[in-house]
Amino acid sequence: MHGREGFTQAQYEAAIDLATFLKDKGIGSVHVSTAFKFHGKTYLFSKAEKPIPVSGMMGSSNLGNILDSRQWEVDALFKEENILSELNTLHEELIKKASKDILNWPKPESFIETPDLLKDRIDVDKADEEEYRKIESTLTDRVFDLPLKTEAKSNLNAYFGKGRLATKTGAIRPRHWYEVELIVPIEITQADGYPEQDSIIRVYTDDGWQFNCKIQGDYGKNFRSEGDLRTLGRWIKGRLERAGCLKVGQPVTPEVLQKYGRTTISLKETADPKVWLLDFSR
Structure with missing residues (x-):
C-alpha cells in the first residue's frame, strides 16, 4: 500500500x-x-x-x-x-x-501527514472547541506540573522495560511502544487539591481530546489512562513524534524533551473535581 x-x-x-x-x-x-x-x-x-x-x-x-x-x-x-x-x-x-x-527504492520527495493516534480509539472522544472553551472558563488557579521522567525502562520508556508474564503460557509479552504512565512525586500527590488516590478523572487535552485517567499506586503516584495504558502514551508520544522530536522505537531522553520544549505536563483544576485539563502545548 x-x-x-x-x-x-x-x-x-x-x-x-x-x-x-x-x-x-x-x-x-x-x-x-x-x-x-x-x-x-x-x-x-x-x-x-x-x-x-x-x-x-x-x-x-x-x-x-x-x-x-x-x-x-x-x-x-x-x-x-x-x-x-x-x-x-x-x-x-x-x-x-x-x-x-x-x-x-528512491526516498519519497514528500510524506503524508501523520494521523492523530487517538482518532477512532474506543476509549477516547473528540471535544469540540466550544465544549473545551466552556470547561476552560471554569479553571481555578490550581495547576500541577507533572514531570516527564526519562528513566531507561519506566515511565515514558516502559517499552524498554521488563515485559508482562502471561500466567497461562509462561511467556513474557513485550510492552507496547505507546504504553506509558507518569510517576508523580509525593510532594505533588500530597499537595492540597491533587486528585485522590484510586480516583478516576476526565481529562480534556489542549489539542481537543478527552479520556479518563486513573490515580493509582502508593500515595497516588501513578498517573495513567484508565483501561488502556496506551491512550496516555499515544497522546504524549504522538505529540513528540508529530513534532519531529521522537522516532518510533527510540527512547525518550532529556534531549528529546528539550527539543520539544517541555519537561512537564500541566494538570489544571476546573470547578468540577472530576474534570481536569491536560496541557502539553509547546
Missing part, C-alpha cells in the same frame, strides 16, 4: 531502520510493493532445517496486535504443508516480481 499511497515520515524512518538492521545481521530485508497495492497480512514461520515454513497465519490483524488488542480481529493458523508451500511461493513471487528492496 505504501508504495502507491505513500508513507508518513515516522513509518518510512522505521522501515529504513528495520531494513538496515536486517541487512546488517544478514537475516532478511524490507520490500515495498511497487507493481500494485498490496495489503496482505500473511505471516510465515520457518526453521533453519525445514525446506518450507512450519506454520503460517493469515487474517486481519497486525502481528504485534495478536495478543494485545482491544479490536475485533480474525486470523487463521495453517500447518498443512500444501497451504504453507503455496503461501511461501506467494511471498517469493511478490519479492521477485512486484516489489523493491526499500534500501534501493
Whole structure:
C-alpha cells in the first residue's frame, strides 16, 4: 500500500531502520510493493532445517496486535504443508516480481501527514472547541506540573522495560511502544487539591481530546489512562513524534524533551473535581 499511497515520515524512518538492521545481521530485508497495492497480512514461520515454513497465519490483524488488542480481529493458523508451500511461493513471487528492496527504492520527495493516534480509539472522544472553551472558563488557579521522567525502562520508556508474564503460557509479552504512565512525586500527590488516590478523572487535552485517567499506586503516584495504558502514551508520544522530536522505537531522553520544549505536563483544576485539563502545548 505504501508504495502507491505513500508513507508518513515516522513509518518510512522505521522501515529504513528495520531494513538496515536486517541487512546488517544478514537475516532478511524490507520490500515495498511497487507493481500494485498490496495489503496482505500473511505471516510465515520457518526453521533453519525445514525446506518450507512450519506454520503460517493469515487474517486481519497486525502481528504485534495478536495478543494485545482491544479490536475485533480474525486470523487463521495453517500447518498443512500444501497451504504453507503455496503461501511461501506467494511471498517469493511478490519479492521477485512486484516489489523493491526499500534500501534501493528512491526516498519519497514528500510524506503524508501523520494521523492523530487517538482518532477512532474506543476509549477516547473528540471535544469540540466550544465544549473545551466552556470547561476552560471554569479553571481555578490550581495547576500541577507533572514531570516527564526519562528513566531507561519506566515511565515514558516502559517499552524498554521488563515485559508482562502471561500466567497461562509462561511467556513474557513485550510492552507496547505507546504504553506509558507518569510517576508523580509525593510532594505533588500530597499537595492540597491533587486528585485522590484510586480516583478516576476526565481529562480534556489542549489539542481537543478527552479520556479518563486513573490515580493509582502508593500515595497516588501513578498517573495513567484508565483501561488502556496506551491512550496516555499515544497522546504524549504522538505529540513528540508529530513534532519531529521522537522516532518510533527510540527512547525518550532529556534531549528529546528539550527539543520539544517541555519537561512537564500541566494538570489544571476546573470547578468540577472530576474534570481536569491536560496541557502539553509547546
